[in-house]
Amino acid sequence: MISFVRSLSALGACMISLHVAAAPSGPAVSPRVAEIVASRCALCHGPEGESASAVYPRLAAQHPDYIIKQLKDFRDGRRKSETMTDMVKDLKDDEIAGLAAYFASKKAAARQPGDVDFAGVGRFIFQRGNPYSGVPACTSCHGINGHGTQQLPRLAGQHPAYLEIQLKEFTKRERTNDNAVMHTVASKLTELETRAVAIYIGSLQ
Known part of the structure:
Protein backbone atom coordinates (compact mmCIF):
# COMPACT_ATOMS: atom_id res chain seq x y z
CA MET A 1 0.00 0.00 0.00
CA ILE A 2 2.79 2.40 0.92
CA SER A 3 4.61 1.70 -2.36
CA PHE A 4 1.38 2.42 -4.24
CA VAL A 5 0.94 5.71 -2.37
CA ARG A 6 4.50 6.68 -3.21
CA SER A 7 3.92 5.88 -6.86
CA LEU A 8 0.87 8.13 -6.87
CA SER A 9 2.75 10.91 -5.10
CA ALA A 10 5.55 10.78 -7.63
CA LEU A 11 3.12 11.78 -10.39
CA GLY A 12 2.34 15.05 -8.65
CA ALA A 13 5.68 15.62 -6.98
CA CYS A 14 6.99 18.03 -9.58
CA MET A 15 3.96 20.33 -9.41
CA ILE A 16 3.83 20.29 -5.61
CA SER A 17 7.58 20.86 -5.43
CA LEU A 18 7.19 23.99 -7.56
CA HIS A 19 4.39 25.16 -5.29
CA VAL A 20 6.47 24.55 -2.17
CA ALA A 21 9.54 26.24 -3.60
CA ALA A 22 7.51 29.22 -4.71
CA ALA A 23 5.87 29.77 -1.31
CA PRO A 24 6.50 33.41 -0.47
CA SER A 25 6.48 33.15 3.32
CA GLY A 26 8.88 31.47 5.72
CA PRO A 27 12.48 30.34 5.31
CA ALA A 28 14.04 29.30 2.02
CA VAL A 29 13.16 25.71 1.15
CA SER A 30 15.89 23.43 -0.14
CA PRO A 31 15.14 21.23 -3.17
CA ARG A 32 15.51 18.15 -0.96
CA VAL A 33 12.97 19.39 1.60
CA ALA A 34 10.57 20.37 -1.21
CA GLU A 35 10.90 16.87 -2.68
CA ILE A 36 10.19 15.23 0.69
CA VAL A 37 7.14 17.42 1.28
CA ALA A 38 5.82 16.61 -2.20
CA SER A 39 6.50 12.89 -2.24
CA ARG A 40 5.78 11.99 1.39
CA CYS A 41 4.19 14.64 3.60
CA ALA A 42 1.66 16.23 1.25
CA LEU A 43 -0.57 13.19 0.72
CA CYS A 44 -1.65 13.05 4.37
CA HIS A 45 -0.69 16.44 5.80
CA GLY A 46 -1.16 18.62 2.72
CA PRO A 47 1.56 20.71 1.02
CA GLU A 48 0.79 23.62 3.40
CA GLY A 49 0.47 21.48 6.54
CA GLU A 50 -3.35 21.47 6.45
CA SER A 51 -4.07 17.76 6.58
CA ALA A 52 -6.33 16.11 4.05
CA SER A 53 -8.16 14.09 6.71
CA ALA A 54 -9.21 14.79 10.29
CA VAL A 55 -7.30 11.73 11.50
CA TYR A 56 -3.98 13.27 10.45
CA PRO A 57 -2.54 16.16 12.45
CA ARG A 58 -2.31 19.72 11.18
CA LEU A 59 1.37 20.65 10.92
CA ALA A 60 0.94 24.28 9.86
CA ALA A 61 2.22 26.70 12.54
CA GLN A 62 3.40 23.86 14.77
CA HIS A 63 6.54 24.56 16.81
CA PRO A 64 9.63 23.44 14.87
CA ASP A 65 11.33 21.91 17.92
CA TYR A 66 8.23 19.82 18.59
CA ILE A 67 8.06 18.62 14.97
CA ILE A 68 11.75 17.71 15.11
CA LYS A 69 11.24 15.68 18.28
CA GLN A 70 8.26 13.77 16.89
CA LEU A 71 9.95 12.96 13.57
CA LYS A 72 13.09 11.76 15.34
CA ASP A 73 10.98 9.70 17.73
CA PHE A 74 9.24 8.04 14.76
CA ARG A 75 12.57 7.48 13.02
CA ASP A 76 14.32 6.10 16.09
CA GLY A 77 11.45 3.94 17.35
CA ARG A 78 10.40 5.94 20.40
CA ARG A 79 6.97 6.62 18.87
CA LYS A 80 5.24 3.78 17.08
CA SER A 81 3.59 4.11 13.68
CA GLU A 82 4.32 1.73 10.82
CA THR A 83 3.49 4.35 8.20
CA MET A 84 5.38 7.25 9.80
CA THR A 85 8.39 5.12 10.66
CA ASP A 86 8.65 4.03 7.03
CA MET A 87 8.31 7.62 5.82
CA VAL A 88 11.08 9.04 8.02
CA LYS A 89 13.44 6.10 8.55
CA ASP A 90 16.01 7.42 6.06
CA LEU A 91 15.77 11.12 6.92
CA LYS A 92 18.88 12.90 8.16
CA ASP A 93 18.77 15.37 11.03
CA ASP A 94 19.19 18.38 8.72
CA GLU A 95 16.31 17.19 6.51
CA ILE A 96 14.09 16.82 9.56
CA ALA A 97 15.06 20.33 10.69
CA GLY A 98 14.23 21.65 7.22
CA LEU A 99 10.80 20.01 7.26
CA ALA A 100 10.10 21.41 10.72
CA ALA A 101 11.04 24.93 9.67
CA TYR A 102 8.92 24.66 6.53
CA PHE A 103 5.71 23.58 8.25
CA ALA A 104 6.25 25.91 11.22
CA SER A 105 6.37 28.84 8.77
CA LYS A 106 2.88 28.10 7.42
CA LYS A 107 -0.12 30.00 8.75
CA ALA A 108 -2.84 27.87 10.31
CA ALA A 109 -6.28 28.26 8.72
CA ALA A 110 -9.26 29.30 10.85
CA ARG A 111 -11.70 26.63 12.03
CA GLN A 112 -15.28 26.78 13.28
CA PRO A 113 -16.09 25.64 16.84
CA GLY A 114 -18.51 22.90 15.81
CA ASP A 115 -21.04 21.89 18.51
Whole structure:
Protein backbone atom coordinates (compact mmCIF):
# COMPACT_ATOMS: atom_id res chain seq x y z
CA MET A 1 0.00 0.00 0.00
CA ILE A 2 2.79 2.40 0.92
CA SER A 3 4.61 1.70 -2.36
CA PHE A 4 1.38 2.42 -4.24
CA VAL A 5 0.94 5.71 -2.37
CA ARG A 6 4.50 6.68 -3.21
CA SER A 7 3.92 5.88 -6.86
CA LEU A 8 0.87 8.13 -6.87
CA SER A 9 2.75 10.91 -5.10
CA ALA A 10 5.55 10.78 -7.63
CA LEU A 11 3.12 11.78 -10.39
CA GLY A 12 2.34 15.05 -8.65
CA ALA A 13 5.68 15.62 -6.98
CA CYS A 14 6.99 18.03 -9.58
CA MET A 15 3.96 20.33 -9.41
CA ILE A 16 3.83 20.29 -5.61
CA SER A 17 7.58 20.86 -5.43
CA LEU A 18 7.19 23.99 -7.56
CA HIS A 19 4.39 25.16 -5.29
CA VAL A 20 6.47 24.55 -2.17
CA ALA A 21 9.54 26.24 -3.60
CA ALA A 22 7.51 29.22 -4.71
CA ALA A 23 5.87 29.77 -1.31
CA PRO A 24 6.50 33.41 -0.47
CA SER A 25 6.48 33.15 3.32
CA GLY A 26 8.88 31.47 5.72
CA PRO A 27 12.48 30.34 5.31
CA ALA A 28 14.04 29.30 2.02
CA VAL A 29 13.16 25.71 1.15
CA SER A 30 15.89 23.43 -0.14
CA PRO A 31 15.14 21.23 -3.17
CA ARG A 32 15.51 18.15 -0.96
CA VAL A 33 12.97 19.39 1.60
CA ALA A 34 10.57 20.37 -1.21
CA GLU A 35 10.90 16.87 -2.68
CA ILE A 36 10.19 15.23 0.69
CA VAL A 37 7.14 17.42 1.28
CA ALA A 38 5.82 16.61 -2.20
CA SER A 39 6.50 12.89 -2.24
CA ARG A 40 5.78 11.99 1.39
CA CYS A 41 4.19 14.64 3.60
CA ALA A 42 1.66 16.23 1.25
CA LEU A 43 -0.57 13.19 0.72
CA CYS A 44 -1.65 13.05 4.37
CA HIS A 45 -0.69 16.44 5.80
CA GLY A 46 -1.16 18.62 2.72
CA PRO A 47 1.56 20.71 1.02
CA GLU A 48 0.79 23.62 3.40
CA GLY A 49 0.47 21.48 6.54
CA GLU A 50 -3.35 21.47 6.45
CA SER A 51 -4.07 17.76 6.58
CA ALA A 52 -6.33 16.11 4.05
CA SER A 53 -8.16 14.09 6.71
CA ALA A 54 -9.21 14.79 10.29
CA VAL A 55 -7.30 11.73 11.50
CA TYR A 56 -3.98 13.27 10.45
CA PRO A 57 -2.54 16.16 12.45
CA ARG A 58 -2.31 19.72 11.18
CA LEU A 59 1.37 20.65 10.92
CA ALA A 60 0.94 24.28 9.86
CA ALA A 61 2.22 26.70 12.54
CA GLN A 62 3.40 23.86 14.77
CA HIS A 63 6.54 24.56 16.81
CA PRO A 64 9.63 23.44 14.87
CA ASP A 65 11.33 21.91 17.92
CA TYR A 66 8.23 19.82 18.59
CA ILE A 67 8.06 18.62 14.97
CA ILE A 68 11.75 17.71 15.11
CA LYS A 69 11.24 15.68 18.28
CA GLN A 70 8.26 13.77 16.89
CA LEU A 71 9.95 12.96 13.57
CA LYS A 72 13.09 11.76 15.34
CA ASP A 73 10.98 9.70 17.73
CA PHE A 74 9.24 8.04 14.76
CA ARG A 75 12.57 7.48 13.02
CA ASP A 76 14.32 6.10 16.09
CA GLY A 77 11.45 3.94 17.35
CA ARG A 78 10.40 5.94 20.40
CA ARG A 79 6.97 6.62 18.87
CA LYS A 80 5.24 3.78 17.08
CA SER A 81 3.59 4.11 13.68
CA GLU A 82 4.32 1.73 10.82
CA THR A 83 3.49 4.35 8.20
CA MET A 84 5.38 7.25 9.80
CA THR A 85 8.39 5.12 10.66
CA ASP A 86 8.65 4.03 7.03
CA MET A 87 8.31 7.62 5.82
CA VAL A 88 11.08 9.04 8.02
CA LYS A 89 13.44 6.10 8.55
CA ASP A 90 16.01 7.42 6.06
CA LEU A 91 15.77 11.12 6.92
CA LYS A 92 18.88 12.90 8.16
CA ASP A 93 18.77 15.37 11.03
CA ASP A 94 19.19 18.38 8.72
CA GLU A 95 16.31 17.19 6.51
CA ILE A 96 14.09 16.82 9.56
CA ALA A 97 15.06 20.33 10.69
CA GLY A 98 14.23 21.65 7.22
CA LEU A 99 10.80 20.01 7.26
CA ALA A 100 10.10 21.41 10.72
CA ALA A 101 11.04 24.93 9.67
CA TYR A 102 8.92 24.66 6.53
CA PHE A 103 5.71 23.58 8.25
CA ALA A 104 6.25 25.91 11.22
CA SER A 105 6.37 28.84 8.77
CA LYS A 106 2.88 28.10 7.42
CA LYS A 107 -0.12 30.00 8.75
CA ALA A 108 -2.84 27.87 10.31
CA ALA A 109 -6.28 28.26 8.72
CA ALA A 110 -9.26 29.30 10.85
CA ARG A 111 -11.70 26.63 12.03
CA GLN A 112 -15.28 26.78 13.28
CA PRO A 113 -16.09 25.64 16.84
CA GLY A 114 -18.51 22.90 15.81
CA ASP A 115 -21.04 21.89 18.51
CA VAL A 116 -21.21 25.00 20.70
CA ASP A 117 -22.59 23.11 23.72
CA PHE A 118 -19.72 20.64 23.65
CA ALA A 119 -17.29 23.50 23.05
CA GLY A 120 -18.58 25.25 26.19
CA VAL A 121 -17.86 22.19 28.32
CA GLY A 122 -14.48 21.87 26.65
CA ARG A 123 -13.65 25.50 27.37
CA PHE A 124 -14.28 24.89 31.08
CA ILE A 125 -12.03 21.81 31.12
CA PHE A 126 -9.34 23.50 29.05
CA GLN A 127 -9.20 26.62 31.21
CA ARG A 128 -10.08 25.26 34.66
CA GLY A 129 -9.76 21.50 34.54
CA ASN A 130 -12.05 19.30 36.62
CA PRO A 131 -11.30 19.69 40.33
CA TYR A 132 -13.68 16.83 41.18
CA SER A 133 -11.72 14.22 39.22
CA GLY A 134 -8.27 15.77 39.44
CA VAL A 135 -7.96 16.82 35.79
CA PRO A 136 -5.66 19.85 35.59
CA ALA A 137 -6.35 22.81 33.31
CA CYS A 138 -4.84 22.32 29.86
CA THR A 139 -3.74 25.96 29.95
CA SER A 140 -1.19 25.17 32.66
CA CYS A 141 1.03 23.57 29.99
CA HIS A 142 -0.38 24.59 26.62
CA GLY A 143 -1.29 28.20 27.38
CA ILE A 144 -4.58 30.08 27.43
CA ASN A 145 -4.74 30.14 23.61
CA GLY A 146 -3.44 26.61 23.14
CA HIS A 147 -0.25 27.78 21.44
CA GLY A 148 2.06 25.64 23.57
CA THR A 149 5.81 26.16 23.76
CA GLN A 150 8.85 25.04 21.78
CA GLN A 151 8.77 21.76 23.72
CA LEU A 152 4.99 21.39 24.03
CA PRO A 153 2.73 21.21 20.96
CA ARG A 154 0.52 23.95 19.63
CA LEU A 155 -2.98 22.51 20.02
CA ALA A 156 -5.01 25.47 18.73
CA GLY A 157 -6.95 24.60 15.60
CA GLN A 158 -5.93 20.95 15.60
CA HIS A 159 -8.47 18.48 14.20
CA PRO A 160 -10.77 17.36 17.06
CA ALA A 161 -10.82 13.79 15.77
CA TYR A 162 -7.02 13.64 15.84
CA LEU A 163 -6.94 15.09 19.37
CA GLU A 164 -9.44 12.48 20.55
CA ILE A 165 -7.34 9.69 19.06
CA GLN A 166 -4.20 10.94 20.78
CA LEU A 167 -5.87 11.41 24.16
CA LYS A 168 -7.23 7.86 23.99
CA GLU A 169 -3.80 6.53 23.00
CA PHE A 170 -2.29 8.30 26.00
CA THR A 171 -5.00 6.81 28.24
CA LYS A 172 -4.20 3.27 27.07
CA ARG A 173 -0.43 3.94 26.87
CA GLU A 174 -0.54 3.10 23.18
CA ARG A 175 1.35 6.27 22.37
CA THR A 176 4.89 5.39 23.20
CA ASN A 177 6.42 8.85 23.71
CA ASP A 178 5.45 11.93 25.73
CA ASN A 179 3.50 9.57 27.98
CA ALA A 180 4.71 10.40 31.50
CA VAL A 181 2.48 13.44 32.08
CA MET A 182 -0.21 13.00 29.44
CA HIS A 183 -1.23 9.50 30.56
CA THR A 184 -2.03 10.85 34.02
CA VAL A 185 -4.11 13.68 32.56
CA ALA A 186 -5.88 11.79 29.77
CA SER A 187 -6.77 8.77 31.90
CA LYS A 188 -8.90 10.99 34.16
CA LEU A 189 -11.00 12.42 31.32
CA THR A 190 -14.42 10.94 30.67
CA GLU A 191 -15.52 10.18 27.10
CA LEU A 192 -17.67 13.32 27.11
CA GLU A 193 -14.85 15.49 28.45
CA THR A 194 -12.44 14.12 25.87
CA ARG A 195 -14.82 14.96 23.02
CA ALA A 196 -15.68 18.38 24.46
CA VAL A 197 -12.12 19.54 25.04
CA ALA A 198 -11.10 18.33 21.57
CA ILE A 199 -13.91 20.33 19.94
CA TYR A 200 -13.04 23.45 21.93
CA ILE A 201 -9.32 23.21 21.13
CA GLY A 202 -10.16 22.75 17.46
CA SER A 203 -11.91 26.14 17.46
CA LEU A 204 -8.93 28.07 18.85
CA GLN A 205 -6.79 30.25 16.56
